[in-house]
Amino acid sequence: MTFLALTLLLTARPALGAAAPDFTLKNLEGKEVKLSSFKGKTVVLEWFNPECPYVKAAHTKGSLVDTAKRAQAKGVVWLAINSGAAGKQGAGLETNKKGVATFKLEHPVLLDETGVVGKSYGATNTPNLFVIDGKGTLVYRGAIDNSPDGEGKSPEGGALINYVDQALEDLSGGKAARVPETKPYGCSVKYGA
Amino acid sequence: MKAALVLTLVVVSACKQEQAASPTPATSPTPAKDKHFTVSFSGQPATVGDAARLSLRLVATDGFHVNADYPVSFVPDESPAVAFAAPRVPLKDTAAKTLCAGSAEDTCALDATLSPKAVAAGTHRVSGVFAFSVCSADQCLIEKEPVSLQLVVSAPQ
Numbered sequence: 001m002t003f004l005a006l007t008l009l010l011t012a013r014p015a016l017g018a019a020a021p022d023f024t025l026k027n028l029e030g031k032e033v034k035l036s037s038f039k040g041k042t043v044v045l046e047w048f049n050p051e052c053p054y055v056k057a058a059h060t061k062g063s064l065v066d067t068a069k070r071a072q073a074k075g076v077v078w079l080a081i082n083s084g085a086a087g088k089q090g091a092g093l094e095t096n097k098k099g100v101a102t103f104k105l106e107h108p109v110l111l112d113e114t115g116v117v118g119k120s121y122g123a124t125n126t127p128n129l130f131v132i133d134g135k136g137t138l139v140y141r142g143a144i145d146n147s148p149d150g151e152g153k154s155p156e157g158g159a160l161i162n163y164v165d166q167a168l169e170d171l172s173g174g175k176a177a178r179v180p181e182t183k184p185y186g187c188s189v190k191y192g193a
Numbered sequence: 194m195k196a197a198l199v200l201t202l203v204v205v206s207a208c209k210q211e212q213a214a215s216p217t218p219a220t221s222p223t224p225a226k227d228k229h230f231t232v233s234f235s236g237q238p239a240t241v242g243d244a245a246r247l248s249l250r251l252v253a254t255d256g257f258h259v260n261a262d263y264p265v266s267f268v269p270d271e272s273p274a275v276a277f278a279a280p281r282v283p284l285k286d287t288a289a290k291t292l293c294a295g296s297a298e299d300t301c302a303l304d305a306t307l308s309p310k311a312v313a314a315g316t317h318r319v320s321g322v323f324a325f326s327v328c329s330a331d332q333c334l335i336e337k338e339p340v341s342l343q344l345v346v347s348a349p350q
Contacts, residue, residue, distance in 0.1 A: 052333070053326075053333060053334055053335040054333070054335065057335060088331075089331065089332055147264070148262050148263060148264055149263060149264050149266075149324065149335070150335065153281070154264035154266060154281070154283065156264075183262075185262045185263075186333070187328075187332065187333045188333070190331075
């Protein structure tokens with residue numbers, strides 16, 4: 001991603017504390033999923049690319065292992081979104097179905113091949129996580145954790161912090177996310193032109 | 194007097210070409226993993242009790258650059274020759290960076306120095322895994338490159 005493209009993407013994104021942009025996308029079974037239908041529930045959006053090495057590492061060794069399952073068990077809605085354009089790395093129905101099987105995902109993967117939804121959130125990386133509270137307000141965006149190797153083995157500052165776990169814990173306790181924003185790491189989102 | 198020999202070993206990494214599991218010969222050879230970098234690992238002779246000086250050099254090739262966000266590190270194997278201060282040596286902030294030709298932001302080469310304490314005289318193998326990431330405009334790759342060298346450690350005079 002060029003510096004100009006990144007700047008444009010980040011300029012267009014919603015502010016923390018603002019309403020999360022609504023969207024309707026199809027899951028891998030072709031069923032439409034509308035964000036606003038989950039109003040009243042906490043929602044996590046995970047930008048996803050099953051062929052990105054960071055996504056692979058995070059889902060097989062790192063902080064994304066079982067994080068979604070733990071969150072869903074507490075009533076959180078977890079949606080993965082792939083904004084890769086057709087023909088790009090990790091894009092396409094079959095590739096994502098394979099990813100779901102490989103990573104044993106139990107949450108929906110939504111396809112956003114036009115990239116409209118990804119760009120509306122300013123999603124730059126895979127993985128890139130967003131947490132939306134029950135009122136539809138964006139309360140966290142950034143990395144899954146503080147270990148930019150994707151494996152949880154090189155946490156910056158010493159101890160590994162799963163920022164999404166932390167934000168969900170804060171929300172469930174009626175508090176604001178103690179760390180509302182971090183710098184995402186990983187592959188670039190494979191947007192089309 | 195210390196030997197003036199400088200050991201330099203360009204690492205021909207253990208390029209893990211996958212072997213066909215079947216005894217039936219493959220109809221076409223399995224292509225080697227594409228590599229978009231070169232790594233070299235070298236060391237100067239050391240003296241027991243002193244810090245050895247080992248050098249790791251990564252050069253991104255084929256239009257790839259070094260991923261500046263990745264926590265570049267070296268994970269040493271057990272060695273009778275040297276003792277590292279930690280089981281994982283972070284290199285991201287200490288490595289010298291060389292920009293790619295014509296780029297103001299992308300790094301194409303990293304030079305890192307490792308300074309483990311030399312603990313036993315003799316010629317010993319020092320090895321480990323060099324972890325880094327290289328990216329092109331289209332993809333980022335996480336690499337775990339095994340590296341090794343023979344290090345000469347002399348007894349103190």
